[in-house]
Amino acid sequence: MTKKQTIQLLVVSLLSPFALLAQPAPVTEQQDRWEIRSDGSITWQVNGRLPHNDHVEMSGEKVSLWLRYGVDAEGRPSLDRTMVFPTFRMLPVRTIASMTYNVTDNDLPRVLINDKLLRPGVYNASVMEALPEQVTSVRMLKGILSIESRVGKDKNLLLRRTIFPSAKKAMVVENWSFINLGNQPVKIEMEYLRREVKPAKERSTPAQHSFLVTTQNAGQITLQPNQEDIFSLMYQAITPGKSEEKYVLEEYSQRAKRVDEIQSKLQLETPDNLLNTAFNFAKLRATESIYLTKGGYMHGPGGLRYYAAIWANDQAEYVNPFFAFLGDDIGNKSAMNSYHWFAKYMNPEYKPIPSSIIAEGDAFWHGAKDRGDMAMIAYGAGRYALANGNVDSAKALWPLIGWCLEYLNRKINANGVVASNSDELENRFPAGDANLHTSILYYDALRSAGMLCKELKLPASQIKMYAAREKAIRANIEKHFGATVEGFKTYRYYAGNDTLRAWICGPLTVDIFDRKEGTIAALFSPRLWTEDGLASLAGNKTFWDRSTLYALRGVFAAGETQKALDFLQYYSRRRLLGEHVPYPVEAFPEGNQRHLSAESGLYCRIFTEGIFGMRPVGFNSFDCSPKLPAAWQEMALKNIHSFGHEFDLKVKRGEAGKLDVIVTENGKEKKYTVKEGGTVKVSL
Numbered sequence: 030m031t032k033k034q035t036i037q038l039l040v041v042s043l044l045s046p047f048a049l050l051a052q053p054a055p056v057t058e059q060q061d062r063w064e065i066r067s068d069g070s071i072t073w074q075v076n077g078r079l080p081h082n083d084h085v086e087m088s089g090e091k092v093s094l095w096l097r098y099g100v101d102a103e104g105r106p107s108l109d110r111t112m113v114f115p116t117f118r119m120l121p122v123r124t125i126a127s128m129t130y131n132v133t134d135n136d137l138p139r140v141l142i143n144d145k146l147l148r149p150g151v152y153n154a155s156v157m158e159a160l161p162e163q164v165t166s167v168r169m170l171k172g173i174l175s176i177e178s179r180v181g182k183d184k185n186l187l188l189r190r191t192i193f194p195s196a197k198k199a200m201v202v203e204n205w206s207f208i209n210l211g212n213q214p215v216k217i218e219m220e221y222l223r224r225e226v227k228p229a230k231e232r233s234t235p236a237q238h239s240f241l242v243t244t245q246n247a248g249q250i251t252l253q254p255n256q257e258d259i260f261s262l263m264y265q266a267i268t269p270g271k272s273e274e275k276y277v278l279e280e281y282s283q284r285a286k287r288v289d290e291i292q293s294k295l296q297l298e299t300p301d302n303l304l305n306t307a308f309n310f311a312k313l314r315a316t317e318s319i320y321l322t323k324g325g326y327m328h329g330p331g332g333l334r335y336y337a338a339i340w341a342n343d344q345a346e347y348v349n350p351f352f353a354f355l356g357d358d359i360g361n362k363s364a365m366n367s368y369h370w371f372a373k374y375m376n377p378e379y380k381p382i383p384s385s386i387i388a389e390g391d392a393f394w395h396g397a398k399d400r401g402d403m404a405m406i407a408y409g410a411g412r413y414a415l416a417n418g419n420v421d422s423a424k425a426l427w428p429l430i431g432w433c434l435e436y437l438n439r440k441i442n443a444n445g446v447v448a449s450n451s452d453e454l455e456n457r458f459p460a461g462d463a464n465l466h467t468s469i470l471y472y473d474a475l476r477s478a479g480m481l482c483k484e485l486k487l488p489a490s491q492i493k494m495y496a497a498r499e500k501a502i503r504a505n506i507e508k509h510f511g512a513t514v515e516g517f518k519t520y521r522y523y524a525g526n527d528t529l530r531a532w533i534c535g536p537l538t539v540d541i542f543d544r545k546e547g548t549i550a551a552l553f554s555p556r557l558w559t560e561d562g563l564a565s566l567a568g569n570k571t572f573w574d575r576s577t578l579y580a581l582r583g584v585f586a587a588g589e590t591q592k593a594l595d596f597l598q599y600y601s602r603r604r605l606l607g608e609h610v611p612y613p614v615e616a617f618p619e620g621n622q623r624h625l626s627a628e629s630g631l632y633c634r635i636f637t638e639g640i641f642g643m644r645p646v647g648f649n650s651f652d653c654s655p656k657l658p659a660a661w662q663e664m665a666l667k668n669i670h671s672f673g674h675e676f677d678l679k680v681k682r683g684e685a686g687k688l689d690v691i692v693t694e695n696g697k698e699k700k701y702t703v704k705e706g707g708t709v710k711v712s713l
Contacts, residue, residue, distance in 0.1 A: 052554070052555075053550075053553040053554065053558070053592070054553055054554060054555045054557075054558035054559075057560060057599075059599070059602055059603055059606075059607060061602065061606040061607065062078070062081070062606065062607060062608060062610075063605070063606040063607075063610055063611070064606065065302060065303065065306050065605075065606070066168075068170065069170065069171075069306060069309060070168050070169060070170035070171075071168070071169050071170075071306070071310075071605065071606065071610065071611055072166055072167070072168045072169075073166060073167040073168075074165070074166050075100055075104065075164045075165055075166060075167070079100055079101065079102050079104065080099060080100060080101045080102045081099060081100055081608075082097065082098070082099030082100075082107075083097070083098060083099065083608070083609055083610065084096060084097040084098070084609075084621075085098075085169070085174065085610070085611070085612075085624060086314075086318075086331050086332070086623070086624045086626075087172055087173075087174070087193060087194050087317070088194055088317045088318040088319075088320075088329075088331060088626070089194040089195050089196050089197060089198070089284070089287075089317070090196065090197045090319065090320055090321040091114065091115070091116060091195070091197065091198055091199035091200075091266075091320065091321065092112060092113065092114055092115075092194045092195060092198070092199050092200060092201055092266070093112075093113045093115065093194065093318070093320075093329075093331055093336060094110065094111070094112055094113075094192070094193070094194045094201045095110075095111040095112075095113065095331075095332075095333050096108065096109070096110055096111075096174065096192065097109040097110075097111075098167065098174065098176065100164045100167075104162075104163040104164055105161075105162055105163070105164070106162065106164045106176050106178060106190070107134055108133075108134060108176075108190070108192070109131065109132075109133050109134075110131065110132045110133075110192070110201065110203075110264065111129060111130070111131045111132075111333060112129065112130055112131075112132070112201050112240075112264050112266075113127050113128075113129045113331075113333060113336055114127055114128045114129070114199050114238075114240075114266040115127045115320045115322065115327075115329060115336035115337035115389075116199070116320065116321070116322050116323070116337060116389065117199065117233075117238045117266045117268070118233075118234050118235075118337070118388060118389065118391075119228065119232050119233060119234065120231070120232050120233070120234050122234075122387075122388050122391060122392050123387070123388075124334065124335065124338055124385065124387045124388070124394055125334045125335075126388065127336045127337065128228065128233075128238050128240065128266060129333070130226065130240045130264070132242060132264055134148065136224075136242065137222070137262065138219055138220040138221065138222040138244055138247065138262075139219075139220045140205070140217070140218065140219050140220075140260075141217070141218045141220075142160055142180060142181070142186065142215060142216070142217050142218075143215060143216050144216070145158045145159060145160045146158070146159045146160065147159075147160055147162065147180065147188075148162070160180055160181050160182075161180075161181070161182065162178050162179070162180050162188070163178055163179050163184065164176060164177070164178045165177050165178060165179060169310075169610075169611055171284070171285050171288040171289070171292075171313075172193060172194075172284060172287075172288045172313055172317060173191060173192075173193040173281070173284060173285070174191070174192055174193070175189055175190065175191040175192075176189070176190045177189050178190075183211065185209070185210045185211030186207060186208070186209060186210065186211065186215055186252075187207070187208040187210055188205065188206070188207055188208075189204075189205075189206040189208070190203065190204070190205055190206075191203070191204045191206065191281070192204075193280075193281070193284050194284070195280050195283070195284065196280070196283040196284050196286070196287040197283070197321075198265070198274060198280075199265055199266040199267070200263055200264065200265035200266075200274055200280070201263070201264040201265070202261060202262070202263055202277050202280045202281070203261065203262040203263075203264070204259050204260070204261050204262075204277075204281070205219065205259065205260045205261070205262070206257060206258070206259045207252055207257065207258055207259075207260075208252075208255075208256075208257045209252040209253060209254050209255060209256050209257075210254075210255075211254060212254050213254065214251050214252065214253050214254070215251070215252045216249065216250075216251050216252075217249070217250055217251075217252055217258070218248065218249040218250075219244060219246075219247045219248070219260040220244075220247060221244055221247040221248070222242060222243065222244045222247070222262075223241070223242070223243045223244070224241070224242045224243075225239050225240070225241050226239070226240045226241075227239050227240075236268050236269050237268075237269060238266055238267070238268055239266065239267050239268070240264075240265075240266055241263070241264070241265050241266075241267065241273055242262065242263070242264055243262070243263050243265075243273065244260065244261065244262055244263075245260070245261035245262070245263060245275070245277050246259065246260050246261060247260060261277045263277060287317070288313060288317070290357070291312060291313055291316045291317070291355075291357055292309055292312065292313065293668060294355050294356050294357060294668050294669075294670050295312065295354060295355045295356070295633075295637075295666060295667075295668060295669055295670070296666070296667040296668055297309070297636055297664075297665075297666060297667075298664065298665040298666075298667060299661065299664045299665075300660070300661050300662070300664075301598070301661075303598065303601055303602060303605065303606075304597070304598070304601055304636075306605060307601040307604065307605045307611075307632070308632070308633060308636060310605060310611045310612060310629075311612060311613060311629035311630075311632040311633050312355070312629070312633055313629075314612045314613075314624060314626050314629040315348055315351060315626055315627065315629035315630035315632075315633060316352075316355065316357055316359070316360050317626070318330070318331050318626035319359055319360065319363045320336060320337055322337045322389040322390070323389045323390070324337075324366070324370065324386075324389040324390030324391075325362070325363075325366040325369075325390075326359055326362045326363040326366050327339055327363060327366065327367070327389070328343075328344050328348060328349075328360075328363040328364075328367065328626070328627070329626070330343050330615070330625040330626055330627055331623065331624065331625055331626050332615060332620060332623030332624070332625050333623070335625070337387070337388060337389045338385055338386060338387040338388065338389075338394075339367040339370060339371075339385065339386050340384060340385045341371070341382070341384050341385070341400070341402035341403075341405040341406050342400075342402075342405050342453040342627075343625070343626075343627035344363075344364075344367045344409075344627065345367060345368065345371065345402075345405050345406045345408075345409040345410065346405035346406070346408055346409040346470070347409075347575070347627040347628070347630050347631050348364075348626070348627040348630035348631075349364040349367065349368075349409050349410075349413045350409055350412040350413050350416065350634065351630040351631075351633050351634050351637070352364045352413070352630075353412070353413045353415075353416035353417040353645075353671055354416060354633075354637050354643070354669060354670075354671045355633075355670065355671075356669070356670020356671055356675070357670075361417065364413055364417075365422060365425070365426075368406070368410050368413075368426055368429055369425075370386045370390060371386070371406055371429060372428065372429040372432075374386075374393070375428070375429065375432045379432075379435065379436045379439055381395070381398070381399040381402060381403065381436070382402060382403060382406065382433075383395040383402075384396070384397060384400055384402050396455070397450065397451045397455035397456060398450035398451065399440075399449045399450045399451075400449060400450065400451045400452055400453050400455060401447070401449040401451075401452055401453065401464065401466065401467030401470065403433040403436045403437050403440075404433070404437055404447060404449075404467045404468075404470035404471045404474060405453070405470055406429065406430075406433050407429075407430050407433035407434050407437065407470070407471070407474035407477075407478075408470040408471075408473050408474040408477070410426050410429055410430050410433075411430055411473075411474050411476075411477025411478055411480075411481060412473075412477055412645055413426070414426045414427070414430070414477070414481055415477060415480060415481065415484070415645035415646065415647065415648065416645040416651070416671050416672060417671070417672075417673075418648045418649055418671060418672035418673030418674070419648070419673060420484075420485075420648060423481060423484065423485060423648070424485065427481065427485060430474070430477075430478060430481070431478070433474070434471075434474060434475065434478055434495070434498075437471045437474075438498060441502075442462070442463055444463070444505060444508075444509045444524075445501060445502065445504075445505030445508070445509065446463045446468045446502070446505050446506065446509045446510070447463060447467045447468045447471050447502075448462050448463045449462070449463065449464065449467050450462075452464045452466055452467065452532075453466070454565070454573070457565075457571075457619075458530075458565055458566050458569075458571075459522075459523065459526070460522065460523055461522070461523025461524055461525065461526065462523070462524075463509075463523060463524070464522055464523050464532075465506070465510045465520055465521070465522050465523070465530075465532060465533065465535055465536075466522075466532045466535050468502060468505075468506050468509075468510070469506065469535040469536055469538075469539055469541075470535075471502055472499060472502045472503055472506065472539060472541075473538075473539040475495050475496075475498050475499035475502065476499055476539070477645075478495045479492055479495045479496055479499065480645075480646050480647060482495065483647075484647055484648050503541065506536070506541065507543060509524070510522075511543070511544060513547075514526070514527060514528070514529055514533075514551070515527075515528065515529050515551070515556060515567065517529065517547045517548070517550055517551035517554070518544055518546070518547030518548075519533050519544050519547045519548040519551045520533045520536065520544065520548065528566060528567050528568070529551050529554075529556050529557050529566075529567035530565070530566060530567070531552075531557060531563040531564065531565050531566075531572075531573070531576035531577070531580065532576055532579075533548050533551060533552070534548065534552055534563075534576065534579050534580035534583045534584075535579065535583070536548070536583075537549075537580075537582075537583025537584060537586055537587045538579055538582055538583040538586060538638075540586065540644075542587050545587040545588075545589075549584055549587065549589055549592065552580050552584070553592065553596065556568070558596075559572060560603075561603070561617065562574060562576075562577030562600055563576050563577045563580055570618070571616065571617070571618065571619070572616065572617055573615065573616040574613045574614050574615060574616070574628045574631075575615075575627075575628055575631055577600065578613060578628060578631035578632055578634075578635060579631065581593055581596060581597050581600065581635050581639065582631075582634055582635045582638055582639035583639070584596075584639075585597075585635065585639030585640050585642075585656045586638070586639055586642065586654070586656075588656065588706050590656040590657075590658055590659070591658060591659060593639070593656075594658050597635065609622055612624040612628070612629050613628040613629050613631070613632045614628065615628060636666070637666070639656065640655070640656050640664070641653065641655055641656075641664075641666060641678060641680065642654030642655050642656060642708070643678075645672070646710065647672075647712075648672065648673060649672045649673055649674065649712060649713045650672065650710060650711060650712045650713065651672065651710075651711055652708050652709070652710055652711075653678075653690055653701070653703070653708065653709050653710075653711050654703075654706075654707065654708040654709075655680040655688055655690060655703070657680050657682060657688055657705070661682075662681065662682050663679060663680060663681040663682065664679070664680050665677060665678065665679040665680070666678045672713050673713070674694060674713045675694065676692055676693060676694040676713060677691075677692070677693040677694075678690070678691075678692055678711075679691040679692075679693070683702060686704060686705055687702055687703065687704055687705065688702070688703050688704075688705055689701070689702055690702070690703055690709055690711065692711055692713070694713065
């Protein structure tokens with residue numbers, strides 16, 4: 030900031046006590062640790078700034094790998110592997126009762142190179158000379174992490190450790206690939222290991238499980254110059270009567286194939302490669318974290334705790350509407366399955382549906398009572414049903430949507446807004462007896478319900494009823510929650526709330542822009558915006574990415590495109606290339622910034638619903654309100670599998686003040702023209 034700008038700010042602040050707060054928080058400079066490569070990977074070239082440690086989660090249908098990796102001050106690597114097996118259940122029945130085991134470097138077989146120990150400091154090297162090892166790079170590509178290092182004083186032996194979860198098996202594979210870069214043969218040995226651990230029968234259900242650590246291709250080889258060979262380690266779970274897995278070489282290609290399947294759909298193309306890459310990474314994390322359980326496909330947040338279970342917020346509200354745009358078959362099956370499970374708890378007394386269905390469907394969790402869960406379910410299911418574009422699926426979902434809407438109508442309080450016991454933060458912060466977010470979700474669910482009624486040809490009286498309720502709740506949102514808080518014309522989160530909250534962003538995401546100027550100013554003010562996004566409560570260090578991701582989507586929707594883009598680029602760089610990568614996170618300090626998967630779905634929705642402004646309005650139609658940044662000439666979403674169609678959506682700068690919206694399906698183009706900031710209905 031220049032001296033002149035500082036003086037101007039000081040003068041303005043003397044005129045208004047809130048003027049300084051109204052100035053947006055600075056988008057601070059960041060020092061990247063990682064860089065984007067042309068193949069879509071990100072790479073950390075290790076050239077100082079040590080030590081450094083990080084953690085990442087990777088998932089398949091039967092296992093999730095939480096991996097802590099790092100490089101110490103001397104450049105030596107370390108890996109700490111925690112495997113969670115969601116369908117290998119433990120007793121007592123709880124959300125967190127997945128069989129879980131940890132394997133550190135100390136638990137691995139010894140590796141000797143020309144009769145010298147590879148890992149000094151890990152094994153007792155008093156009887157053998159130890160070789161030095163220096164990490165040169167760490168790379169993430171297609172959901173696979175690899176660490177390259179040079180071994181020996183002359184550094185002529187390259188070691189590439191590659192670790193990833195199996196796509197479909199209850200197994201994690203770790204390959205150690207040695208490449209001889211020198212001109213002399215190298216003798217290499219990995220000692221044989223087979224270790225089996227069994228929890229007690231009394232703690233395992235339905236049978237006693239086993240956890241195995243085994244080697245593949247263990248033994249001694251002689252590596253000639255320019256030759257490569259691989260040793261493998263497997264970490265797997267088995268049940269009685271099932272034999273352990275032996276063949277691992279195809280697992281790498283199966284993992285890559287599943288990732289390619291995900292990445293082939295809903296491809297983002299913008300002039301900003303940072304955003305394109307962050308989108309691809311988030312798309313993977315959102316979609317890989319789906320587990321095939323006895324209760325069907327269940328999307329799970331992860332984070333060492335949340336597996337083989339579903340939640341009204343993470344799945345019904347956050348990620349399922351994204352799956353309707355992605356069109357991944359497994360993603361859509363998990364979405365429909367989650368709503369199916371919630372529907373099982375409908376009842377004629379209108380008692381609340383539990384917040385979470387756990388243990389593959391064997392039990393439920395309802396510890397925070399009604400968090401606004403019915404609003405979450407109705408909101409997500411309504412948007413999903415429309416965007417999925419399948420009449421039969423929508424008919425199957427309609428009873429659940431209608432039941433939730435009636436439940437919510439019965440919870441309308443004397444002020445005309447929806448009462449609930451808490452919100453999705455489950456009393457971590459005050460939410461009163463009626464919070465803004467729940468009423469916002471109810472409002473949008475009513476909008477979707479009206480559209481669904483028309484598509485399903487339901488009675489006109491029903492359409493009128495939902496329209497009347499929609500109009501009433503919208504008016505009451507303004508009347509009850511509209512307020513000046515800390516000098517900003519925005520919203521209070523609940524009656525009596527006098528401190529800014531991150532969730533004031535909610536109205537922007539459902540096209541309520543009455544207080545957009547004050548709300549956006551508050552969101553990006555120093556009171557709420559921190560170096561890691563929005564603080565949950567002004568003045569508090571706690572942040573949850575979910576509200577930041579909602580806010581960025583809402584600010585784009587409100588038409589503050591450049592401001593939203595600046596903060597989106599900052600956020601994306603921090604999450605993809607900074608100190609903790611490569612996905613959006615859950616929260617801090619709680620959870621230590623776990624890579625919970627539904628948050629990645631929310632990141633992708635910034636683009637589909639925020640930047641491209643796609644709002645489903647029918648089984649084969651959507652409103653498109655594109656927000657093309659001033660510096661961009663065009664942007665596109667390719668291979669969209671949604672609304673019962675497969676198509677591309679491109680937005681190009683047209684005549685002055687206008688945008689061309691081009692839909693391409695089966696090689697045929699259909700062009701719409703819309704004023705910047707305007708909306709056009711796209712019919713497929």
